[in-house]
Amino acid sequence: MQKPITEIVIVGGGTAGWITAGLLAAEHNVDKGVLAHDPKLTITLIESPDVATIGVGEGTWPSMRSTLSKIGIDENDFIRQCDASFKQGSKFINWRTGSQSKVTDSYLHPFSLPHGHQELDLCPYWLPHAEQVSFAEAVSSQEVLTQLGLAPKAISSPQYHFQNNYGYHLNAAKFSQLLTEHCTQKLGVTHIRDHVSQIINNEQGDIDKIITKQHREISGQLFIDCTGAKSLLLGEHLQVPFLCQKSVLFNDRALAIQVPYSDANSPIASCTHSTAQPNGWIWDIGLPTRKGVGYVYSSSHTNDIDAQQTLFNYLGVDGAAADKLDPRQLTINPGYRAKCWQNNCIAIGMAAGFIEPLEASALALIEWTASTLAQQLPPNRIVMDTIAARVNERYQQHWQQIIDFLKLHYVISKREEDGYWRDHRESNSIPDSLQAMLELWRYQTPSQHDISYKEALFPAASFQYVLYGMGFNTQLPTHVKPSMQQLAQRLFNDNQQRTQALGKNLPSNRELLDKVAQYGFPKL
Amino acid sequence: MSQHVLLNSIDHKDLKVITTRSAALGDNLWFSLTFPQEFRSVQAHYPIFFHKDTATGQFYSVALFGFQQNDNVFLSDQGWSASYVPLTVRRQPFLIGQQTVLEDGVERQQRVIHVDLDHPRVSESEGEALFLPYGGNTPLLDEVGEILEVIHHGLQDGQRFVDALIEYQLLESFTLDIELDNGQKNQMIGFYTINEETLAGLSADALAKLHQQGYLQAIYMTLASQSNVRDLLNLKNAQG
Numbered sequence: 001m002q003k004p005i006t007e008i009v010i011v012g013g014g015t016a017g018w019i020t021a022g023l024l025a026a027e028h029n030v031d032k033g034v035l036a037h038d039p040k041l042t043i044t045l046i047e048s049p050d051v052a053t054i055g056v057g058e059g060t061w062p063s064m065r066s067t068l069s070k071i072g073i074d075e076n077d078f079i080r081q082c083d084a085s086f087k088q089g090s091k092f093i094n095w096r097t098g099s100q101s102k103v104t105d106s107y108l109h110p111f112s113l114p115h116g117h118q119e120l121d122l123c124p125y126w127l128p129h130a131e132q133v134s135f136a137e138a139v140s141s142q143e144v145l146t147q148l149g150l151a152p153k154a155i156s157s158p159q160y161h162f163q164n165n166y167g168y169h170l171n172a173a174k175f176s177q178l179l180t181e182h183c184t185q186k187l188g189v190t191h192i193r194d195h196v197s198q199i200i201n202n203e204q205g206d207i208d209k210i211i212t213k214q215h216r217e218i219s220g221q222l223f224i225d226c227t228g229a230k231s232l233l234l235g236e237h238l239q240v241p242f243l244c245q246k247s248v249l250f251n252d253r254a255l256a257i258q259v260p261y262s263d264a265n266s267p268i269a270s271c272t273h274s275t276a277q278p279n280g281w282i283w284d285i286g287l288p289t290r291k292g293v294g295y296v297y298s299s300s301h302t303n304d305i306d307a308q309q310t311l312f313n314y315l316g317v318d319g320a321a322a323d324k325l326d327p328r329q330l331t332i333n334p335g336y337r338a339k340c341w342q343n344n345c346i347a348i349g350m351a352a353g354f355i356e357p358l359e360a361s362a363l364a365l366i367e368w369t370a371s372t373l374a375q376q377l378p379p380n381r382i383v384m385d386t387i388a389a390r391v392n393e394r395y396q397q398h399w400q401q402i403i404d405f406l407k408l409h410y411v412i413s414k415r416e417e418d419g420y421w422r423d424h425r426e427s428n429s430i431p432d433s434l435q436a437m438l439e440l441w442r443y444q445t446p447s448q449h450d451i452s453y454k455e456a457l458f459p460a461a462s463f464q465y466v467l468y469g470m471g472f473n474t475q476l477p478t479h480v481k482p483s484m485q486q487l488a489q490r491l492f493n494d495n496q497q498r499t500q501a502l503g504k505n506l507p508s509n510r511e512l513l514d515k516v517a518q519y520g521f522p523k524l
Numbered sequence: 525m526s527q528h529v530l531l532n533s534i535d536h537k538d539l540k541v542i543t544t545r546s547a548a549l550g551d552n553l554w555f556s557l558t559f560p561q562e563f564r565s566v567q568a569h570y571p572i573f574f575h576k577d578t579a580t581g582q583f584y585s586v587a588l589f590g591f592q593q594n595d596n597v598f599l600s601d602q603g604w605s606a607s608y609v610p611l612t613v614r615r616q617p618f619l620i621g622q623q624t625v626l627e628d629g630v631e632r633q634q635r636v637i638h639v640d641l642d643h644p645r646v647s648e649s650e651g652e653a654l655f656l657p658y659g660g661n662t663p664l665l666d667e668v669g670e671i672l673e674v675i676h677h678g679l680q681d682g683q684r685f686v687d688a689l690i691e692y693q694l695l696e697s698f699t700l701d702i703e704l705d706n707g708q709k710n711q712m713i714g715f716y717t718i719n720e721e722t723l724a725g726l727s728a729d730a731l732a733k734l735h736q737q738g739y740l741q742a743i744y745m746t747l748a749s750q751s752n753v754r755d756l757l758n759l760k761n762a763q764g
Contacts, residue, residue: 154578154581155578155579155580155581156576156577156578156579156580156581157581515580515581518580519580519581519582520581521581522576522581522582522583522690523690523693524690524695524696524697524716
């Protein structure tokens with residue numbers, strides 16, 4: 001009988017390492033919230049005391065709710081301990097033209113799918129009304145509700161349930177801390193604080209064991225690389241090549257800072273704000289206690305001094321106040337490893353790849369890879385390559401879609417600045433796949449048929465929200481069936497009514513978070 | 525509108541309270557809060573369910589009087605037809621207030637009786653007196669004080685009871701579909717009851733813990749009270 005895979009070694013902590021540990025333990029070692037007496041997997045996480053985590057990464061997708069639930073973390077504990085707030089999508093400001101025109105240049109890419117999406121794709125039926133109402137407002141209630149600063153649910157909703165789909169904004173360091181405690185105290189994960197000094201292979205070229213600075217020998221059958229940008233195992237040791245995407249998505253620097261609110265009761269924004277800038281864009285994430293702001297930019301188009309000035313202009317600070325600020329600079333290498341799984345090593349998180357956080361895809365990819373590994377854990381080494389091959393295939397499809405989708409935001413912009421914004425529209429920087437889709441979308445709206453594989457990261461609706469938020473022009477359908485027109489009208493009206501009802505009953509974000517602090521969401 | 529004031533024998537020496545039961549006096553209630561200490565008496569007449577407060581997401585035990593808002597099948601021109609009226613109904617128009625007092629130089633919180641002067645039960649002319657001619661409490665007022673104390677402690681214990689039910693996953697939501705003899709249909713949603721399957725599967729440890737806290741009895745009282753739904757239905761049908 002083949003030796004089953006039971007010894008898992010995760011190298012690296014941070015959100016990648018601990019979410020992976022949590023999901024593996026939850027899938028294989030825990031039943032109905034109780035850790036098995038003799039767990040199937042031995043999970044060891046080695047974390048270097050000499051290497052800091054990246055320290056940013058504060059926006060999640062809605063998938064995080066089911067990830068936390070699966071790992072067994074109570075939503076109230078999570079919100080209270082991680083300074084979390086509710087994220088209902090991303091708001092893009094000044095991406096269309098950036099000029100001070102009469103029309104506000106902003107649109108929302110909400111997390112909720114369009115109303116009635118199981119019955120009908122409303123997008124083509126909205127097209128004739130593009131001048132009167134934005135796509136997001138016509139098909140979802142989140143456009144209006146996020147503008148009003150309202151929360152996605154009320155205190156009486158059970159944990160992780162929603163009125164409108166939501167993810168979170170959170171404090172990354174506190175999140176890692178919570179995950180570490182939960183995994184080590186409740187899920188039986190072994191935590192070793194030590195630095196990797198050597199990686200030893202066996203004769204087949206698999207990783208056999210890790211030697212640490214304090215002379216520990218840690219053997220394993222499956223190694224998970226969560227070492228961040230260093231990609232110590234997959235990139236450095238196993239030499240899996242890196243596919244740089246700088247020619248497509250230029251941003252390779254970030255300047256990040258935390259900013260307090262002027263008043264303890266300032267409203268908390270319902271979504272991540274992304275404001276376009278001369279050479280990149282600025283993220284703005286509202287936690288209950290402070291905001292996280294960062295300028296993501298291209299070092300080929302601007303320099304660090306000018307970038308800092310752009311950030312300070314956004315914050316509205318100058319002179320003496322600006323001198324007190326100490327933003328943190330990060331270097332980003334946009335791109336991903338050709339494979340995430342090589343031999344008996346899989347990379348999760350930044351060790352596999354990284355791209356600018358324009359759609360907060362980093363944590364979502366961690367969740368996808370970790371849950372895929374947990375659900376498809378190879379039974380033994382012989383069949384590991386078969387499973388690795390299909391995980392790699394899906395991984396490559398996800399990355400290709402991320403690159404295309406992020407590039408889309410830039411390609412259809414009409415911002416006039418020389419250099420950066422015009423360069424983004426140069427055809428040699430646009431992937432062929434995206435060019436083909438853009439041509440198709442001139443004549444028909446994005447649909448599920450554009451995506452040839454199942455369980456894509458971004459559904460067709462995401463492309464619709466961005467395309468039409470940016471004011472893209474698609475030819476109107478020539479023939480519309482009356483019965484479908486009627487159905488569409490009913491769905492539009494339903495959405496309006498639902499929006500109004502929710503607008504009356506939902507609390508503001510701060511009100512809801514105060515109630516969570518006091519009462520917590522009920523379990524049912 | 526309500527006007528809650530601290531009850532005192534000076535300002536309120538002539539205040540009276542009407543103790544009969546009627547819709548005009550605010551008794552036309554769909555349900556009222558109850559708590560384990562009272563379950564034994566409540567379960568003899570009323571179904572006991574649980575209700576979620578939408579303002580806080582917290583659950584409370586409730587005694588059911590009818591099938592919709594402003595529908596108390598026990599209430600008629602003859603008064604309230606059951607021999608036991610739950611304490612949170614009987615306490616009207618009084619409620620507990622908190623007062624900070626200085627005792628030996630130390631600030632202390634004290635529970636005091638408040639009365640809602642705008643409540644229809646409050647009168648200067650009709651009903652029973654609260655204070656004696658020379659300022660002492662009447663037996664009625666003393667009884668009110670006791671009722672309020674029992675409710676105060678009872679609700680605190682009730683909160684712990686509900687926490688225990690949630691901890692052992694014993695609460696489940698349910699929908700009550702009623703069809704009256706006259707064909708009228710009612711659907712009650714937003715109420716919760718005890719999941720008997722989960723209850724039957726509890727470990728010896730869990731049962732022992734619940735028993736120690738007195739909650740095992742409360743659970744069975746709750747289950748026993750469910751047969752009163754049929755009585756409510758009969759009373760409702762008799763109203764025509």
